[in-house]
Amino acid sequence: MLAVRDGDLDALGELFERHHGQLFGYLVKFTGHRASAEDITQTVFQRILKYRHTYRDTGSFSAWMYHLARRCSADYFRKTASAPVATDPLHLVEHADESPHAGQHEVSRDDHALLKTALAQLDQADREVLLLSRFRELPFVEVARLLECSVGAAKVRAHRALRQLRDIYFRLQENPLS
Amino acid sequence: MNEPRVRELFIEHHHGALPPAEAAELRAFLAAHPALQREFDEFASTLDALDAMPIPPPSSRLRAQVLAAIDAEKRATRRNFPAVSEVMPPRSIVAPRRLPWIWLVRITTACALLAVGYFVGTRKPAETVVASDATLAAGERVSQRELADLRRQVEAMNRLVSDSLLPQPLRPTNERLKTVLASASVENPNDRIINELIGSLALDPSANVRLTALEALYPHADLEVVRAGVLSSLPREQSPLVQVAMIDFLTAARDRAAAPALDRISRSDTMDRNVRAAAMRALNQL
Numbered sequence: 376m377l378a379v380r381d382g383d384l385d386a387l388g389e390l391f392e393r394h395h396g397q398l399f400g401y402l403v404k405f406t407g408h409r410a411s412a413e414d415i416t417q418t419v420f421q422r423i424l425k426y427r428h429t430y431r432d433t434g435s436f437s438a439w440m441y442h443l444a445r446r447c448s449a450d451y452f453r454k455t456a457s458a459p460v461a462t463d464p465l466h467l468v469e470h471a472d473e474s475p476h477a478g479q480h481e482v483s484r485d486d487h488a489l490l491k492t493a494l495a496q497l498d499q500a501d502r503e504v505l506l507l508s509r510f511r512e513l514p515f516v517e518v519a520r521l522l523e524c525s526v527g528a529a530k531v532r533a534h535r536a537l538r539q540l541r542d543i544y545f546r547l548q549e550n551p552l553s
Numbered sequence: 554m555n556e557p558r559v560r561e562l563f564i565e566h567h568h569g570a571l572p573p574a575e576a577a578e579l580r581a582f583l584a585a586h587p588a589l590q591r592e593f594d595e596f597a598s599t600l601d602a603l604d605a606m607p608i609p610p611p612s613s614r615l616r617a618q619v620l621a622a623i624d625a626e627k628r629a630t631r632r633n634f635p636a637v638s639e640v641m642p643p644r645s646i647v648a649p650r651r652l653p654w655i656w657l658v659r660i661t662t663a664c665a666l667l668a669v670g671y672f673v674g675t676r677k678p679a680e681t682v683v684a685s686d687a688t689l690a691a692g693e694r695v696s697q698r699e700l701a702d703l704r705r706q707v708e709a710m711n712r713l714v715s716d717s718l719l720p721q722p723l724r725p726t727n728e729r730l731k732t733v734l735a736s737a738s739v740e741n742p743n744d745r746i747i748n749e750l751i752g753s754l755a756l757d758p759s760a761n762v763r764l765t766a767l768e769a770l771y772p773h774a775d776l777e778v779v780r781a782g783v784l785s786s787l788p789r790e791q792s793p794l795v796q797v798a799m800i801d802f803l804t805a806a807r808d809r810a811a812a813p814a815l816d817r818i819s820r821s822d823t824m825d826r827n828v829r830a831a832a833m834r835a836l837n838q839l
C-alpha cells in the first residue's frame with residue numbers, strides 16, 4: 376500500500392487480487408446480500424484509490440481496508456433502512472411462502488441456510504465483531520482499534536456474539552420454522 | 554486462569570492464535586472442567602460452520618470496474634501532473650525575467666508590425682484579394698472533404714454498431730453477452746442501441762444475456778420506451794430469475810402501469826412462487 380500511496384497504482388491491482396475475495400466474503404456474511412456486498416467491495420477499493428494519500432503506515436493494510444469497509448457498510452445500512460432492496464436471485468429459495476411444501480422444509484434443514492438465518496438475526500454490531508474476529512490477519516488488537524474499544528471489551532463482545540449465534544443456530548436446528 | 558477468562562479466549566484458541574504456553578494452560582483447564590469443555594466444543598462447531606459457509610464468488614464485473622477505475626486514475630495522473638508543471642511554472646522562475654522596459658519593447662514592436670502591414674496592403678491590393686479568394690476556395694474544398702470523410706466514418710460506425718447489435722442466434726452466447734456489455738458501457742446510447750437492448754431482453758435465448766440487457770437498461774429506466782419494453786417482455790419471460798429481475802426493475806422505476814400485470818402474476822397459479830412473492834412485494838411498493 377505504501378507503493379500505491381507513492382504513486383505505483385499497479386500495486387493496487389495486486390492488492391485487489393489478494394484481498395477482494397476475503398473482503399467480499401466478509402461483506403456477504405455481514406450484509407446477507409451478495410449484490411450489496413459486491414457494491415460495497417467496489418466502493419471500498421474506490422475509496423482506497425481516492426484516499427491513498429491518507430494511508431499511514433501505522434497498522435496493517437487489512438486493518439485500514441476493513442476500517443473503510445466498516446464506513447461503507449454503515450452507509451449501506453443507513454440507506455437500506457429506508458429504501459427497498461432489489462431481490463438477489465441467489466436468495467430466492469429463502470423467501471417466505473404462505474404455502475410451504477416438502478421442498479421448503481428440506482431447504483430449511485440445510486445447515487448453511489440455518490446459520491445464515493441465525494447470522495441475520497444477530498444484532499448488527501454483534502455480527503460485525505464476530506465476523507471481524509474470524510480473520511487471521513486481524514488480531515484482536517486490530518479489531519479493538521477498528522471498533523474503538525479496548526482489547527478486552529472486543530473479546531467479550533465477540534464471545535457474547537458467538538454465544539447468541541450458537542443459541543439461535545441451535546434453536547433453528549431444533550425448529551427450522553421458528 | 555478462571556472460567557470467564559477461558560471463555561474470553563475461546564475464539565482465539567479455536568483460531569490457534571494463542572501463544573503456546575497460554576494454549577496449553579487453557580487445554581489443561583478445559584480437561585479439568587468437562588462442562589466448560591462441552592461449551593467450547595459447541596462454540597467450536599458453530600465457528601466451524603461459520604467458517605465453512607459457502608460464499609459465491611464475486612462477479613467478473615467487480616474486477617472489471619475496479620481495474621477500470623485504477624486505469625482511469627493512472628491516465629488522469631499522467632495527464633495532470635506534466636500539464637500543471639508546464640502551464641504554471643513557479644512564480645520564482647518567471648519573476649526575474651520581467652524587466653522594467655519590456656512594455657516599451659512590446660509597444661514598439663506592435664507599431665512596427667502595423668506599419669509593415671499598412672505598407673504591404675497599399676502596395677498590392679489586387680493580388681491580395683485574388684490570393685485570399687483562392688485561399689478561401691481551397692479552404693472550403695478541404696472543409697468539404699473533411700466533412701465527407703467524417704460523414705463516411707459516422708456511417709461506418711453506425712453500420713458497425715447496428716451489425717453488432719442485430720440479434721444473431723448463431724453467434725455464441727459469450728459474444729452476444731460481450732455485445733450487450735459493450736452497449737451498456739456507451740455513455741449516451743442512441744434510440745437504436747436502446748431498442749436493441751430491449752430486443753435482447755425480449756428475444757435472446759440466454760437468460761444471462763437477458764439479465765445483462767436488463768441491467769444495461771437500468772440507467773435509462775426513466776424513459777417510457779424502456780419501461781414499456783420491460784413490461785411487455787415480462788409475460789413472455791420463462792425464467793423466474795429474469796422475471797424477478799424485471800419486476801424489481803419496474804418497482805425501482807416506480808412504473809404504476811405495471812400494476813395490472815403484476816397483479817395477474819401474483820394471482821397466477823402457474824407462476825413460480827418466488828415470482829409471485831416478488832410481484833406481491835412490488836404491488837405493495839407501487
